[in-house]
Amino acid sequence: MNTGVTETVVIIVGAGPSGLSTAASLHRLSIPYVILEREDCIASIFNNKSYDRLHLHLTKQFCQLPHMPFPANFPSYVPIKDFLKYLDDYASHFKINPMFHNFVKFAKYDEDRKKWKVEAEIVGGRSAEEEGGVRWYEGKFLVVATGETSDVFIPAVDGLSEFKGEVIHSTEYKSGERFENKKVLVVGAGNSGMEIAFDLSNHGAKTSIVVRSPMHILSRWSTNLGLMSLASMPLHLVDSFLVFVNTIMYGDLTKYGIQRPKEGPFLMKVRDGKYPVIDVGTVKKIKSGVTEVKEHKRRWK
Numbered sequence: 001m002n003t004g005v006t007e008t009v010v011i012i013v014g015a016g017p018s019g020l021s022t023a024a025s026l027h028r029l030s031i032p033y034v035i036l037e038r039e040d041c042i043a044s045i046f047n048n049k050s051y052d053r054l055h056l057h058l059t060k061q062f063c064q065l066p067h068m069p070f071p072a073n074f075p076s077y078v079p080i081k082d083f084l085k086y087l088d089d090y091a092s093h094f095k096i097n098p099m100f101h102n103f104v105k106f107a108k109y110d111e112d113r114k115k116w117k118v119e120a121e122i123v124g125g126r127s128a129e130e131e132g133g134v135r136w137y138e139g140k141f142l143v144v145a146t147g148e149t150s151d152v153f154i155p156a157v158d159g160l161s162e163f164k165g166e167v168i169h170s171t172e173y174k175s176g177e178r179f180e181n182k183k184v185l186v187v188g189a190g191n192s193g194m195e196i197a198f199d200l201s202n203h204g205a206k207t208s209i210v211v212r213s214p215m216h217i218l219s220r221w222s223t224n225l226g227l228m229s230l231a232s233m234p235l236h237l238v239d240s241f242l243v244f245v246n247t248i249m250y251g252d253l254t255k256y257g258i259q260r261p262k263e264g265p266f267l268m269k270v271r272d273g274k275y276p277v278i279d280v281g282t283v284k285k286i287k288s289g290v291t292e293v294k295e296h297k298r299r300w301k
């Protein structure tokens, strides 16, 4: 009898790089699985929510997925276009066909049957009768691969609703081309904010960036060297090395409104999920006054 439940061994939630890697590994072992994905494509953040000049921050040996290396002709720092093509090829090669439009709402482990039961709502599907419907999946294992930063969030800033200018989230930003000579305030100095501020300045926008907390700014080469060193050195020594090298390279940035945290960059990444900012040229813009750092406030005029 068709109970309306799809039975499998492994249920993977999310068709980003981690979900795809899991699927490929299971495929090679002939272990049945399904991938449930709320969007209509794989790697939706890379596909729909990234800006044009994005390159992966880490050298390619750290970014390729298991069982299929990047093509040898890829540059050391892979541009987004090449990465997307690689992910498509990866999915085809391992015959990965995610169940798109399946937004997982609920997962419960049934102790008696030793199985996960997962409920997914059909969202953004093509047919009206499907939309809002529900599907169930059952499997022995559940892999949650939904990413660390997948939901858009705009904080409630005082005065924002009266602001007459345009407000966009970083996920809508593609390039600084249309902002030439405009005044743009970037709120948030993570990797997205810092690179978007750089791109805006390159396109002739009058750019400022709001820095709320102390942060580690690291050069690309030292970050990669740090990651390689982790194989043979304890984390606190790698952190000391990174702080030493980058303090010499960038000098004291406190006069520009940027403080370095007391704890090391990799410790903060591992413990708090707070990534260091990998400098793509923004520091130079800040030092030369092209990009201005603004102090964090609850309200801007």
Ligand SMILES: NC(=O)C1=CN([C@@H]2O[C@H](COP(=O)(O)OP(=O)(O)OC[C@H]3O[C@@H](n4cnc5c(N)ncnc54)[C@H](OP(=O)(O)O)[C@@H]3O)[C@@H](O)[C@H]2O)C=CC1
Binding pocket: 054, 055, 056, 057, 058, 149, 155, 170, 187, 188, 189, 190, 191, 192, 193, 195, 210, 211, 212, 213, 275, 296
């Ligand atoms: N090329 C690449 O590989 C790239 C990788 N990434 C990665 O993608 C992930 C997401 O990055 P990103 O989009 O930068 O998001 P993050 O969450 O890493 O950074 C958000 C930043 O916004 C700040 N912030 C949040 N709320 C406010 C507020 N109300 N006022 C002022 N500042 C605020 C946070 O400050 P606070 O610390 O105080 O919370 C933080 O600095 C990260 O892992 C990042 O490293 C991003 C871009 C490029």
Ligand SMILES: O=C(O)C(=O)Cc1c[nH]c2ccccc12
Binding pocket: 057, 058, 191, 223, 266, 269, 275, 276, 278
């Ligand atoms: O992908 C990011 O968010 C990065 O900025 C690069 C990155 C991925 N994993 C890391 C671990 C330590 C330092 C930087 C990174």
